[in-house]
Amino acid sequence: MPDVMVQRIIQNHPQLMGFKALLHGACLLPALWIFYLGAIDSLGADPVKALIHFYGIGAVHCLLATLVVSLLSKKLRTPLLMRCRRLLGLYVAFYATLHIVCFLVFEWQLQWAEVIDEIIRRPYITFGFIAWLILVALTLTSFKRAQRAMGARWSQLHSLVYLSLALILLHFYWSQKSPWNQAIAYAFAGAALLYLKRSNLLNWLKLFK
Amino acid sequence: AKVYPLTYRKDSSDLPLTPEQKVISYNNFYEFGTDKGDPIKNAQHFKTSPWQVTVSGEAEKTGAFTLEDILKWNPLEERIYRLRCVEAWSMVIPWVGFPLADMLKRFQPTSKAKYVAFETLFDPEQMPGQRSRWGGGGINYPYVEGLTIAEAMHPLTLMAVGLYGKTLPPQNGAPIRLVVPWKYGFKSIKSIVSITFTEQRPRTTWSELAPNEYGFFANVNPKVAHPRWSQASERIIGSGGLFAQKRRDTELYNGYAEQVASLYSNIKENHFF
Numbered sequence: 430m431p432d433v434m435v436q437r438i439i440q441n442h443p444q445l446m447g448f449k450a451l452l453h454g455a456c457l458l459p460a461l462w463i464f465y466l467g468a469i470d471s472l473g474a475d476p477v478k479a480l481i482h483f484y485g486i487g488a489v490h491c492l493l494a495t496l497v498v499s500l501l502s503k504k505l506r507t508p509l510l511m512r513c514r515r516l517l518g519l520y521v522a523f524y525a526t527l528h529i530v531c532f533l534v535f536e537w538q539l540q541w542a543e544v545i546d547e548i549i550r551r552p553y554i555t556f557g558f559i560a561w562l563i564l565v566a567l568t569l570t571s572f573k574r575a576q577r578a579m580g581a582r583w584s585q586l587h588s589l590v591y592l593s594l595a596l597i598l599l600h601f602y603w604s605q606k607s608p609w610n611q612a613i614a615y616a617f618a619g620a621a622l623l624y625l626k627r628s629n630l631l632n633w634l635k636l637f638k
Numbered sequence: 639a640k641v642y643p644l645t646y647r648k649d650s651s652d653l654p655l656t657p658e659q660k661v662i663s664y665n666n667f668y669e670f671g672t673d674k675g676d677p678i679k680n681a682q683h684f685k686t687s688p689w690q691v692t693v694s695g696e697a698e699k700t701g702a703f704t705l706e707d708i709l710k711w712n713p714l715e716e717r718i719y720r721l722r723c724v725e726a727w728s729m730v731i732p733w734v735g736f737p738l739a740d741m742l743k744r745f746q747p748t749s750k751a752k753y754v755a756f757e758t759l760f761d762p763e764q765m766p767g768q769r770s771r772w773g774g775g776g777i778n779y780p781y782v783e784g785l786t787i788a789e790a791m792h793p794l795t796l797m798a799v800g801l802y803g804k805t806l807p808p809q810n811g812a813p814i815r816l817v818v819p820w821k822y823g824f825k826s827i828k829s830i831v832s833i834t835f836t837e838q839r840p841r842t843t844w845s846e847l848a849p850n851e852y853g854f855f856a857n858v859n860p861k862v863a864h865p866r867w868s869q870a871s872e873r874i875i876g877s878g879g880l881f882a883q884k885r886r887d888t889e890l891y892n893g894y895a896e897q898v899a900s901l902y903s904n905i906k907e908n909h910f911f
Binding site for chain 2: 464467468469470471472473474475476477478480535536537538540543546547550551552553603604606607608609610
């Protein structure tokens with residue numbers, strides 16, 4: 430079968446469409462539902478913190494999922510799975526953006542000067558912010574046309590996702606009050622995934638030599 | 639554990655209160671889990687009776703006293719205090735209790751008593767956070783805290799046995815806890831089983847866990863940032879959802895400067911850490 434036909438079958442695969450719809454639901458509905466709970470004060474004593482944490486951890490979950498998806502699709506040799514990666518990647522940015530918007534609007538009541546001061550002065554917030562900038566850059570160049578136009582530079586840029594992951598996990602760990610916290614488990618998961626993707630990581634580093 | 643109504647003298651303060659439901663469901667009490675929603679779930683079977691407090695160290699009268707004894711010594715009064723957490727949120731809570739000074743005077747501390755050390759119950763069977771490093775945020779239990787004798791004897795320093803007119807719910811530190819309103823909340827140790835008068839400065843839990851982030855005094859000061867976040871302002875835990883949130887500027891000594899600043903006039907070291 431010619432390559433083009435394989436492509437077409439994959440693109441219009443009804444199972445893929447169904448699976449994508451499912452993924453959209455799984456990513457979108459919790460984000461909306463939790464916001465509704467926060468708005469009606471049904472999110473515990475501190476709806477702001479609860480919302481910020483939920484969106485932050487949501488971004489981490491989606492990011493880890495994108496890495497798992499690319500690893501699995503390679504292992505299982507199924508490009509179908511790979512076609513969900515961009516969708517998941519966009520949800521990483523979606524959740525991270527909600528995380529930051531809630532921080533700005535509800536935690537800091539739109540006191541821009543204070544927020545900028547926090548971003549500059551608090552290393553854990555600086556790291557989180559840099560990670561978000563990377564995610565924004567990846568989102569803006571996530572389209573097929575951008576990919577074609579950028580050529581080799583595209584994968585160079587998009588491999589920054591590994592740096593973003595590291596920064597996000599550090600941000601998460603550092604934001605906790607106690608040094609023994611749940612972020613450690615996520616850091617282990619992240620480190621394991623980076624280890625499994627080490628060949629990609631090394632190839633990427635070589636691009637800068 | 640059930641809560642019971644208390645008889646006490648009312649406080650006439652008109653500070654707007656944090657709703658009771660939020661006071662009792664948003665707790666930093668790592669012995670019952672590190673999430674602020676954990677204690678209300680995990681502490682409901684906590685046994686607060688019988689309870690005794692052991693008094694030892696540099697005092698004439700030491701020994702073990704039951705909670706019933708302690709409650710007989712002083713009449714209860716309400717104190718509506720601001721509570722400022724080191725995490726930059728705040729509540730206003732109507733505590734019920736008695737001045738710590740009135741309790742401590744009975745033990746006749748000697749001239750060697752420069753500090754007062756407190757200890758929380760250690761009971762891993764009842765307190766899941768004490769069973770493992772992971773569950774308890776890495777704290778080396780039992781939780782310990784301390785004050786200088788002058789701070790302990792200050793009339794604002796309260797031994798609380800209730801809030802909102804009832805006995806303390808377990809997640810808020812039942813049956814007896816400290817409340818030091820001009821210091822960050824972690825100084826106000828919960829579920830106290832031991833009080834020791836000491837000559838040397840006692841160990842304190844958070845300063846031991848993260849010595850670069852938490853000191854012995856921990857007095858509230860908007861100008862002294864935590865190494866990882868600003869303390870200039872605080873979010874008020876009040877009623878209402880996302881769109882009813884408020885911030886306020888943090889006050890020096892949490893608004894109690896007039897009463898407590900003199901405690902530190904002769905202290906040379908950084909008493910805001």
